[in-house]
Amino acid sequence: METLMVALGDRAYPIHVGRGLLERSELLLPLLRQPRAVVVSNTTVAPLYLNRLADSLRRSGVDVGEIVVPDGEQFKDWPTLNTIFDRLIESRCERSTTLIALGGGVVGDITGFAAACYQRGMPFIQVPTTLLSQVDSSVGGKTAINHRLGKNMIGAFHQPRLVLADTDTLGTLADRELRAGLAEVIKYGLIRDLPFLEWLEASVERILAREPDALVEAICRSCRNKAGIVAADERETGERALLNLGHTFGHAIETGLGYGRWLHGEAVAAGTLIAAELSRQLGWLGTHDVERIDDLFRRAGLPVRGPAALSVERYLELMHSDKKVQDGRLRLVLLEAVGRAVVSDAAPLGEVAAAITRRSGDG
Amino acid sequence: METLMVALGDRAYPIHVGRGLLERSELLLPLLRQPRAVVVSNTTVAPLYLNRLADSLRRSGVDVGEIVVPDGEQFKDWPTLNTIFDRLIESRCERSTTLIALGGGVVGDITGFAAACYQRGMPFIQVPTTLLSQVDSSVGGKTAINHRLGKNMIGAFHQPRLVLADTDTLGTLADRELRAGLAEVIKYGLIRDLPFLEWLEASVERILAREPDALVEAICRSCRNKAGIVAADERETGERALLNLGHTFGHAIETGLGYGRWLHGEAVAAGTLIAAELSRQLGWLGTHDVERIDDLFRRAGLPVRGPAALSVERYLELMHSDKKVQDGRLRLVLLEAVGRAVVSDAAPLGEVAAAITRRSGDG
Numbered sequence: 001m002e003t004l005m006v007a008l009g010d011r012a013y014p015i016h017v018g019r020g021l022l023e024r025s026e027l028l029l030p031l032l033r034q035p036r037a038v039v040v041s042n043t044t045v046a047p048l049y050l051n052r053l054a055d056s057l058r059r060s061g062v063d064v065g066e067i068v069v070p071d072g073e074q075f076k077d078w079p080t081l082n083t084i085f086d087r088l089i090e091s092r093c094e095r096s097t098t099l100i101a102l103g104g105g106v107v108g109d110i111t112g113f114a115a116a117c118y119q120r121g122m123p124f125i126q127v128p129t130t131l132l133s134q135v136d137s138s139v140g141g142k143t144a145i146n147h148r149l150g151k152n153m154i155g156a157f158h159q160p161r162l163v164l165a166d167t168d169t170l171g172t173l174a175d176r177e178l179r180a181g182l183a184e185v186i187k188y189g190l191i192r193d194l195p196f197l198e199w200l201e202a203s204v205e206r207i208l209a210r211e212p213d214a215l216v217e218a219i220c221r222s223c224r225n226k227a228g229i230v231a232a233d234e235r236e237t238g239e240r241a242l243l244n245l246g247h248t249f250g251h252a253i254e255t256g257l258g259y260g261r262w263l264h265g266e267a268v269a270a271g272t273l274i275a276a277e278l279s280r281q282l283g284w285l286g287t288h289d290v291e292r293i294d295d296l297f298r299r300a301g302l303p304v305r306g307p308a309a310l311s312v313e314r315y316l317e318l319m320h321s322d323k324k325v326q327d328g329r330l331r332l333v334l335l336e337a338v339g340r341a342v343v344s345d346a347a348p349l350g351e352v353a354a355a356i357t358r359r360s361g362d363g
Numbered sequence: 364m365e366t367l368m369v370a371l372g373d374r375a376y377p378i379h380v381g382r383g384l385l386e387r388s389e390l391l392l393p394l395l396r397q398p399r400a401v402v403v404s405n406t407t408v409a410p411l412y413l414n415r416l417a418d419s420l421r422r423s424g425v426d427v428g429e430i431v432v433p434d435g436e437q438f439k440d441w442p443t444l445n446t447i448f449d450r451l452i453e454s455r456c457e458r459s460t461t462l463i464a465l466g467g468g469v470v471g472d473i474t475g476f477a478a479a480c481y482q483r484g485m486p487f488i489q490v491p492t493t494l495l496s497q498v499d500s501s502v503g504g505k506t507a508i509n510h511r512l513g514k515n516m517i518g519a520f521h522q523p524r525l526v527l528a529d530t531d532t533l534g535t536l537a538d539r540e541l542r543a544g545l546a547e548v549i550k551y552g553l554i555r556d557l558p559f560l561e562w563l564e565a566s567v568e569r570i571l572a573r574e575p576d577a578l579v580e581a582i583c584r585s586c587r588n589k590a591g592i593v594a595a596d597e598r599e600t601g602e603r604a605l606l607n608l609g610h611t612f613g614h615a616i617e618t619g620l621g622y623g624r625w626l627h628g629e630a631v632a633a634g635t636l637i638a639a640e641l642s643r644q645l646g647w648l649g650t651h652d653v654e655r656i657d658d659l660f661r662r663a664g665l666p667v668r669g670p671a672a673l674s675v676e677r678y679l680e681l682m683h684s685d686k687k688v689q690d691g692r693l694r695l696v697l698l699e700a701v702g703r704a705v706v707s708d709a710a711p712l713g714e715v716a717a718a719i720t721r722r723s724g725d726g
Contacts, residue, residue, distance in 0.1 A: 085510055085516065092683060116519065142483065149449070152483075155483045320455060
């Protein structure tokens with residue numbers, strides 16, 4: 001088991017990465033403020049892993065409740081959140097009860113937001129079971145639900161007490177989900193960690209083959225990048241925004257097509273290529289840089305172009321209502337070089353439109 | 364104009380109390396992160412005061428949006444909150460736009476919670492227009508909406524950037540609302556400020572007659588107590604809980620009767636007398652102490668008994684699902700003496716039931 005710390009003063013917390021962690025209740029017990037916890041999971045993950053985690057806690061004397069929500073980004077909404085609140089109130093959970101998120105990014109986001117709001121805040125623990133959530137969404141305290149007019153529009157910063165990334169849970173992950181998670185892994189290399197990017201270029205097939213050592217290394221190096229950024233900028237007033245490379249375009253793809261059509265990581269992959277193309281138009285990247293990025297995403301089995309169904313006009317409309325607008329200008333994460341990202345509003349709208357067009361459809 | 368500070372480090376903020384403040388946009392301008400604000404008010408307050416505030420800001424070059432919600436505790440719920448989100452997203456508000464709550468406690472609570480969650484947090488300003496909100500709910504950053512199973516169950520701690528208490532707005536406040544606000548004013552005297560309690564015993568009729576000097580003094584001395592408690596215990600891990608004197612019983616009354624039947628302050632008044640009666644049963648207060656408290660609330664025109672319609676069993680059931688339960692025991696704010704409150708789980712359930720019975724119905 002590898003352990004990293006997210007350095008946030010009195011809210012610092014560990015990330016454990018390794019095999020067989022679901023059954024190691026001794027890692028969770030010291031963090032519970034009362035011997036009571038409620039696990040939130042979804043209909044896909046619960047049958048596979050909920051008993052393993054809950055039974056381990058129960059054997060240690062913890063009263064464990066269970067809430068199972070439907071699986072899918074389209075359920076990351078108020079009605080699902082409200083069913084969590086209903087259950088917490090009906091079972092008389094207190095503000096010192098701990099909520100545990102067992103699942104992917106959707107479960108983590110909605111459970112974290114429930115924990116942030118229930119009685120104005122209760123402790124929670126992240127037990128991510130997808131590559132995407134293990135390398136990205138479970139770390140850093142961003143929680144949210146979607147609004148019909150925009151993704152992650154309603155949420156809170158609420159840090160977990162612990163992140164437990166059991167790599168055994170990746171054994172049942174669909175190939176498509178594994179590839180989608182790789183998009184966020186590659187992102188860390190692109191924005192700030194060239195040596196990691198080079199390691200990924202050498203190792204992407206080993207990760208796709210789920211070699212345990214390759215998975216642990218990819219997750220640990222990703223979390224180290226994420227933890228460093230979060231510790232430096234918890235509330236996204238600066239550096240943390242770099243984590244949104246590809247996300248402004250990606251969110252437009254997800255919202256424009258309807259949640260669930262493209263996976264988040266797939267949309268981010270295509271969005272990253274649009275951002276890379278735009279960086280090339282601004283003269284910051286060379287053609288070979290864009291090809292290098294294109295090549296790695298292709299080897300990871302990810303889309304490198306946006307969907308044909310989405311017009312440039314629709315992209316721009318959706319991006320305007322996203323959170324990345326400040327004082328009326330589009331603030332985008334772009335690449336100054338491979339391995340170095342920057343937040344910039346330097347790109348005129350015409351150039352943004354051109355990059356989208358060049359990287360959309362069957363091209 | 365009197366000014367107090369809530370000492371919360373880099374989140375410290377001023378409370379201004381005085382006449383004619385709605386028109387003094389220079390008090391708000393330095394706090395806006397962009398020249399854009401949205402005022403949230405209700406159908407009762409908006410026709411009276413919204414233009415005064417909004418026009419003053421517009422004359423200073425601020426783009427001011429307006430959102431008017433229905434008036435009443437029964438609208439402090441998710442559907443109303445969601446209409447605020449709809450409007451913020453539709454008008455493309457950014458996370459640096461400032462939300463301004465213009466109204467009583469309900470408007471302040473729901474607007475503050477909207478600000479806490481919109482894009483994971485935007486700045487907000489409290490402009491309370493009722494006595495209750497000027498002396499209590501606008502200060503301290505507690506925001507929430509109600510859930511059908513409990514009051515204020517869903518919320519956040521989110522501090523305002525400024526509290527602007529314009530006492531002129533009390534001129535249009537219904538007598539019943541003014542009296543309800545007095546319940547929270549008296550509370551400060553009872554829990555920690557005997558000199559203030561004695562001043563209130565000498566001045567309650569002047570406050571009810573709305574003498575400007577008496578109003579300003581009552582509000583300032585209340586806010587000084589509230590600010591002191593909040594600065595010492597922002598997240599209610601200790602002393603802040605004392606502010607809930609009478610509230611556990613009061614919430615049971617409000618929820619049990621259905622929101623809006625009794626005003627919050629009325630329920631708190633009756634709840635405070637139940638807490639005082641219970642303190643007497645425990646031997647902490649004498650009969651004359653309870654009579655003294657009873658007398659002051661009567662002079663303030665407030666109920667000193669719970670409603671006949673609510674059974675003891677229903678109280679206990681409702682209190683169990685309130686936030687004041689820890690490890691299965693009822694934690695109540697009780698009075699060790701007049702002017703000194705304490706959080707205690709010393710009262711057996713039988714004594715709690717006896718106190719409710721003695722202080723319920725027509726007696």
